[in-house]
Amino acid sequence: MNADLLAGATATEIAAAVRARKISAREVLEMTFARIDAVNPSINAFTSLTPDRARAEAARVDARIAAGEDPGPLAGVPYGVKNLYDVAGEVTLAGSIINHGNPPADRDATVVERLSGAGAVLVGLLNMDEYAYGFTTENSHYGATRNPHDPSRSAGGSSGGSAAAVAAGLVPLALGTDTNGSIRVPASVCGIYGFKPTYGRLSRAGVFPFAASLDHTGPLARSVADLALAYDAMRGPDTRDPVCREEESDALSGDPNRSADGLRVAVAGGYFRETLEEQARTVVDAAAKALGVTDVVEIPEAARARAAAFIITTIEGASVHMANLRSRKQDFDPLIRDRLIAGAMAPAAWYTAAQRFRRWYRDRVLSLFKTHDVILSPATPCVPQPLWQEMMTLDSQDLPVRPTMGRFTQPLTLIGLPVVVVPVPLEGHELPLGLQIMAAPGREADAMRVARALEESGIARIRPPEKISFQPPAR
Amino acid sequence: MNEDFDLDRYVALMAETLGIPVTEAERPGVILQMRRTADLAAQVMEFDAPQDLEPAPVFKP
Numbered sequence: 405m406n407a408d409l410l411a412g413a414t415a416t417e418i419a420a421a422v423r424a425r426k427i428s429a430r431e432v433l434e435m436t437f438a439r440i441d442a443v444n445p446s447i448n449a450f451t452s453l454t455p456d457r458a459r460a461e462a463a464r465v466d467a468r469i470a471a472g473e474d475p476g477p478l479a480g481v482p483y484g485v486k487n488l489y490d491v492a493g494e495v496t497l498a499g500s501i502i503n504h505g506n507p508p509a510d511r512d513a514t515v516v517e518r519l520s521g522a523g524a525v526l527v528g529l530l531n532m533d534e535y536a537y538g539f540t541t542e543n544s545h546y547g548a549t550r551n552p553h554d555p556s557r558s559a560g561g562s563s564g565g566s567a568a569a570v571a572a573g574l575v576p577l578a579l580g581t582d583t584n585g586s587i588r589v590p591a592s593v594c595g596i597y598g599f600k601p602t603y604g605r606l607s608r609a610g611v612f613p614f615a616a617s618l619d620h621t622g623p624l625a626r627s628v629a630d631l632a633l634a635y636d637a638m639r640g641p642d643t644r645d646p647v648c649r650e651e652e653s654d655a656l657s658g659d660p661n662r663s664a665d666g667l668r669v670a671v672a673g674g675y676f677r678e679t680l681e682e683q684a685r686t687v688v689d690a691a692a693k694a695l696g697v698t699d700v701v702e703i704p705e706a707a708r709a710r711a712a713a714f715i716i717t718t719i720e721g722a723s724v725h726m727a728n729l730r731s732r733k734q735d736f737d738p739l740i741r742d743r744l745i746a747g748a749m750a751p752a753a754w755y756t757a758a759q760r761f762r763r764w765y766r767d768r769v770l771s772l773f774k775t776h777d778v779i780l781s782p783a784t785p786c787v788p789q790p791l792w793q794e795m796m797t798l799d800s801q802d803l804p805v806r807p808t809m810g811r812f813t814q815p816l817t818l819i820g821l822p823v824v825v826v827p828v829p830l831e832g833h834e835l836p837l838g839l840q841i842m843a844a845p846g847r848e849a850d851a852m853r854v855a856r857a858l859e860e861s862g863i864a865r866i867r868p869p870e871k872i873s874f875q876p877p878a879r
Numbered sequence: 880m881n882e883d884f885d886l887d888r889y890v891a892l893m894a895e896t897l898g899i900p901v902t903e904a905e906r907p908g909v910i911l912q913m914r915r916t917a918d919l920a921a922q923v924m925e926f927d928a929p930q931d932l933e934p935a936p937v938f939k940p
Contacts, residue, residue, distance in 0.1 A: 617936060646939070708926060711919040718916060730898050745901065746912035749893035754920040760928050762935035 407435045411573030412868065415481040415630040418576060419523070422480035425469060429462035429480030433525055436482040440527070440574050447550045447559070449569040451487060453528035454494065458482070461525040468523075476523025477657075478637055483577040486563050487529040488536055489513040489621075490610035498612040499534040499562075501545050502728055502735050513610030514645070515579065515621055515638040522637035527575060530565030534737035536581060536614040537721060537744070538562050539589050539809035540791070544737045548791050552869035553595060553835055557788040560590030560809065566624050567594035571869060577634055581611060582620045584713055585783075585813025588825045588840060591624055592783035593809075595827040595836030595867055597855070598624045599631040602845045603820025605653055606635070609644030615720035616647070617759070618713065618817050626866050628855045631824065632656035635848070656852050664857035667850055670699035672781040675706035676812060679798050683837050684782035687828040691780055691839050694863045695854065701776055704768050705761075709815035712758040712765070714807075716818075719755045722747030739806075766819040773844035778854045780841060783825045785811050787835035812840060822848040824855040826864035839864070880924040882917065886910050 410418070410432065421427050437455065444450050468475040485491065488498050490509035497503045512520065520526065531549045533541055541549040541564025549564040551557040552572040559568040563580025567590030570578050580587040582600040591598025600622045608621050623634035636655045642648040671692050677685060692698070703709075722729070722744045725736075729748055733741065772779070785798055789805045796805050816823055822845065825838040839858070843851040858864035890909055894901040901909050 705926075708922050711922040714919045715916070715923055726897075733899065742905075742908040742912040745899060745905075745909050746916045748897055748899060749890060749913065750916055750920070754916075754923065756934060757920075757923045757926070757928070759934035759936060760932050761923055761926050763933050764926075764928055766935065 407439060410435050411439055413576060414627045415478060415576040415625060415633055416627065418481050419477060419479045422465065423469070423475060429465035429525060430459070432480050433458055433462040433482060433527070436527055436575065443572050443574060446555055447552055447568045447572055448547050449530055449549050449565040449572065449574060450484060450528040451531045451546050451565065454491065454526055458525050458527045461520060465523050465525070476521065477633060478519060479523035481524045481577060482527045482575045483519060483524050483579070484528050484530045484566065484569050484575050485516060485526065485579040486532050486566050486581060488532060488581055488612045489516055489579060491516060491526065491529065494529065496612050498536070499532040499543050499546065500737070502732065509610065511610065514607040514642045516610070518638045519634070524577070530569055530578060532565055533562035534740050535721070535725070536562040536583060536586055537740040538806060539585065540806055541565060541590070542739060542791060544739060550791070551594060551788045552871070554788065554871055556790055558593065558791050560593040560788060562586040563624065564590045567591055567596060567598070570594070570596045570624050570626060573868070576626050577630060578624045580622060580624050581614070582622055582817060583614045583618045584717055584817055585810040587622050587624060588783050588813045588823060589809050591825040592838030593788035593836055595829065595838070596624055596626060597628060597631055597827065598622070598825040599635060600817070600823050601635060601848050602822045604647045604649045605822070605848070606638050607642035607645045607648045609642050613724055615717040617716050617720060620817065628824070628826070628852060628859050629657065632852060654849065656849055659849055659852065662853060662856060664695070664853040667777045667853060668775065669695055669697045669778045669780065669854060670701040670776040671697060672703050672779050673700040674702045676703065676781040679801060679811065680782060680785035681787065681798065683787060683830065683833050684785055686830060687837055687839050688780055688782055690828060690830065691858055691863055694858060694861050697780070699776065701772050701779060703772065703815065705765055706815040708761065709765050709818050710811065712761045713814040713818040715750070715754050715758040716762070718743055718747030719750050762818055769819055770844065777847065777850045778841060778843050780839060781812050783812060783838040783840040784809055787837050816840070816842055820845060822851055824851045826855050826858055827866060828864055829867040836867070880921050882921050886913050886917070889913070
């Protein structure tokens with residue numbers, strides 16, 4: 405496996421090659437660092453690397469293989485984590501300068517611990533909107549992450565570093581977080597796969613909080629199988645996270661009933677067909693055609709759901725930062741400061757009304773899953789937008805770019821539905837825009853099966869970026 | 880909900896109540912954000928929820 409092949413390889417392929425002794429974990433790692441050195445300056449995905457830890461983890465994998473032991477299902481797979489995850493010995497900056505003063509984490513976030521236990525090799529930390537409060541990864545302290553498909557455009561956010569690193573072939577796997585769409589938006593506009601399991605399925609222990617009622621963790625990757633592989637390594641109860649479910653969930657890799665046949669699939673109508681670029685409609689229509697889907701369902705009150713998600717987010721988000729808003733307001737990223745201040749000042753009545761509406765909305769949406777197993781919608785209303793652009797026009801409406809990117813993701817995180825995003829490249833459209841595949845809570849497998857069906861039919865696939873400039877490798 | 884409430888006065892009062900000083904230069908940005916938040920809150924507040932509706936979060940002792 406040479407460096408070029410590695411850049412397009414999936415986690416599954418790398419782990420298989422390492423386990424079969426075709427390449428060592430150490431060799432994979434050194435090629436990964438060489439590629440990061442060459443490409444990262446063009447996209448600003450990684451904000452720091454963890455070479456000592458990575459070499460120790462790779463050496464452990466190689467030693468296990470040499471000793472004839474099982475090196476784990478993710479043996480030698482390099483990965484990065486959004487800078488929101490605790491990594492032992494590193495300060496969890498969360499895209500801020502305020503957190504610089506915090507002590508280094510004394511242990512890994514639970515899911516990082518589990519990936520390492522499965523043989524994966526952590527290579528570094530990835531850029532994000534400050535405190536995850538954004539959809540564009542325009543960070544005033546650490547710079548914007550650039551989209552590998554067009555470096556003048558946003559990589560989406562807030563897990564933009566994670567998505568850009570995977571899309572540019574720096575790592576096959578990255579962890580992001582999703583409170584309003586922060587895995588799904590960057591996966592969509594970077595043209596890769598993203599997975600936000602049901603709320604409470606994956607531990608959030610050791611992950612810096614944004615809005616606790618809505619915070620999720622999850623992977624971004626280059627194939628459906630890799631999403632499943634990562635999920636399986638991370639799943640399971642965790643007493644460190646009060647939201648994490650106490651029961652085991654089923655493994656998704658090698659799901660014995662892989663076919664999507666028999667699943668009742670519908671397209672989301674109404675709100676999810678409005679205020680969007682034509683490409684977003686076409687992506688959904690292409691997937692529906694490939695699956696033979698003609699049903700349309702209406703997700704009720706989606707606009708109000710988005711408003712409720714906004715209110716819960718801004719108020720819970722502000723509560724995390726109240727002390728720093730009092731004492732060192734100037735140190736926040738100007739892009740989020742006013743939202744945190746407004747959230748701090750919002751009356752309690754707005755919050756309780758949003759949490760009560762959320763219950764009503766949950767019950768109504770769950771009733772849709774009596775007649776359908778899976779619902780399709782666009783992941784974003786548009787392709788990636790130019791960095792630092794304030795406004796855009798969709799269906800003749802002038803809209804602010806940053807909040808509008810979450811139009812189709814926010815109504816779903818509000819009630820914690822499992823969602824897989826798959827890339828659906830179209831002829832004549834250079835920029836990516838992904839498909840959301842949502843299922844009932846706890847029914848990750850249904851969304852995965854539809855994602856696999858689309859991948860197997862060739863509708864969903866990674867299109868390698870052509871525009872990133874490659875500097876000569878430093879070593 | 881009264882959507883025409885005096886945001887300028889509200890922000891000044893809350894700044895004082897919470898001990899989050901808002902300077903003259905910062906005031907327009909905060910008020911604009913408060914306006915956006917209030918507009919979205921209005922959509923939630925006008926929802927006719929049944930009185931016996933449980934809020935979403937569940938606490939397990």
